[in-house]
Amino acid sequence: MGLKYLENVATLAFYAGKCVGCGVCGEVCPHGVFDLSAGKARIVDRDSCMECGACALNCPAGALSVDSGVGCAVAFKRGWATGGEASCDCDSGCC
Secondary structure, three states: OOOOOOOOOOOOEEOHHHOOOOOHHHHHOOOOOEEEEOOEEEEOOHHHOOOOOHHHHHOOOOOEEOOOOOHHHHHHHHHHHHOOOOOOOOOOOOO
């Protein structure tokens, strides 16, 4: 299990009816948010989602969406790109 962020704030949405059970979301998620069960993906740890957008970008069925322009992932990307400190200013202690 990965880092925990604020509870129940991730913008991650899963549309089970669209899921084809390919498992790509689980392969690309850096924090183990997804698992496959009975031939479909399922969210097992929503609060570990850092909103990087990898799952939604790679889902061939469009079964996932996430607002990847917010949250801790953006703070880390901004810090890396600018050489500065990662800070999302969310007071969660995640960065």
